[in-house]
Amino acid sequence: MKKLHVELGDRSYPIYIGPNLIGQPDLFRRHISSSQILVVTDETVGLLYLQHVVEQLAEYQVSTIVLPVGEVYKNLATVGQLFDQLIEARFSRNATIIALGGGVIGDTAGFAAACYQRGIAFLQVPTTLLSQVDSSVGGKTGVNHPQGKNMIGAFYQPRCVIADTSVLDTLADRELSAGLAEVIKYGLIRDADFFCWLEQNIQLLKGRDADALAYAIEISCLTKANIVSEDETEAGIRAILNLGHTFGHAIEAGMGYGSYLHGEAVAIGMCQAADLSRRLGFLSDGDVDRIISLLSSAGLPVAPPESLLASKFLELMAIDKKNIDGNIRFILLETIGQAKLPCSVDLNLLDETLNEYGRI
């Protein structure tokens, strides 16, 4: 087992990475300070792992809730259900929520933990590659608004992240690829060497080679932990983690939450961001080709949905969280391995990217 550390003063916490971690009750116990626990999961993960996790927690008063699967349920109504259950069970301010699932479960359960009685403890137990390398680390919790992704939420750090690499064995191929999109993101924004390593090892990763996956998760979490430690609430550098997300969130909201996986939408968005970076004179044609090629090899879509027109993109991106006073701002790439802070761009070039990149 590897142990990384997210340094945030009195909100610091460890990330455990390794095989068979959800079978180790000691890991859980270390971060639970009361008898009351609510385990939040979804139907897919619940069938596979809920009983196993609950068995580790035999000495606690455990309540469970199994949510339907999908981004479409990451909303305020679901958070309301979690509040109902917490109150119904008479859970105190020292109770603990365990989020057992992918990003939707972690974000939703984490936001409920942030708000129930103004904040109770929570543990992230991410079960998808995407949540292990990205959403479970860093304390961004929240839910979607029908008109905008993650528009309602809180910065609220977990007590620990338990990333069990064995559970990835049961992950659908499509979900594995979606996770690889965020892994590739770390190479693009901050680590050219890692990007090269990914180019060389993408087939091993797709083939679920345990060592390759463990290495990719570790490097990804390390990069994320470092960036979050530098800038917890995204006043500056943390924004580069949103490479591709401005376009990606528009795809998710515009096509209906759940029709594209988050990682798929981000993959397309990163290609659009690369194309826009090229038009602004930062990336070469060759750089953009390498990026598209790696994402494509990872099994990801690289062209925007045909039905999502440029005008709709613009409308949806007008409510992105990085905007200031209504101006759309983007994370762009200086080079492969180095992202720029959010900036506004020439609207003509943006139009070109939206109308030309990936359009037939």
Added chain:
Amino acid sequence: MKKLHVELGDRSYPIYIGPNLIGQPDLFRRHISSSQILVVTDETVGLLYLQHVVEQLAEYQVSTIVLPVGEVYKNLATVGQLFDQLIEARFSRNATIIALGGGVIGDTAGFAAACYQRGIAFLQVPTTLLSQVDSSVGGKTGVNHPQGKNMIGAFYQPRCVIADTSVLDTLADRELSAGLAEVIKYGLIRDADFFCWLEQNIQLLKGRDADALAYAIEISCLTKANIVSEDETEAGIRAILNLGHTFGHAIEAGMGYGSYLHGEAVAIGMCQAADLSRRLGFLSDGDVDRIISLLSSAGLPVAPPESLLASKFLELMAIDKKNIDGNIRFILLETIGQAKLPCSVDLNLLDETLNEYGRI
């Protein structure tokens, strides 16, 4: 104008207290960093002061929302409405919410500010005595759950508090008395001299003597600011601000939100807490009489609702936020002017208080 200071490191902020402050655009401007402002108010306050406040903000892009009056609307659905309006207006993460109203407006709008895009700026402009001396200061935001008061919320500090004493001229007598309950609380928990001053000046306060009110507001805010600076998230001493609130919240939830004003329920609750403190050997009969007498002189109810039986009290108090692992805990008084940290009590004595105090 008096200026007090809530010291919380990089979340520190001023409290302005004085006449005609909502007519001073400079005070607002100092704490607003973008062009987008949402003013949240209710129908009563809106009729009296909304136009005046909006006129001060002529150079900004101002959106307004007028909520129906009452504690019954302090819920998750109302917060959802605020999110809808913020998104509809395409408000960015650097937008500002101004809460213009009493505690319900401040708590609800503050919670929306805490969660919209994971946190935007907000200004408290409290218009009731209760919100000026208590709820607007200290960053407790949140809404009620049908089964429990303030069960959903966040610790989220405003950029400033603008307490305009002139607006108290239009406050209903019942609302003025409700505010005096929290003023008296500060004397009880931490300031015996202030309690004596209140005994001597209660008629002036009820008669809205401007100097007496200004003094009472200042001392109350000062005490609150000091306690909040010592313990922002209620890990310890801040809990004493909840004197009477365990009983009071049960009265509010049990009788239906809005049938008792918060201050009225707290007044009864402080009498019950005093009675329980006496049964535990802390207060004398004379102390309890002084407390009941002062609250009564302030125009407040001092006996629990006849229809709210002891068994219902116990059921409702089982979900109070101060509880640990299901044990009800209370703030009690050592003497007038000194509160104790939350503690569990002998259930027989609690039964006596619930069944005997204020019952015919």
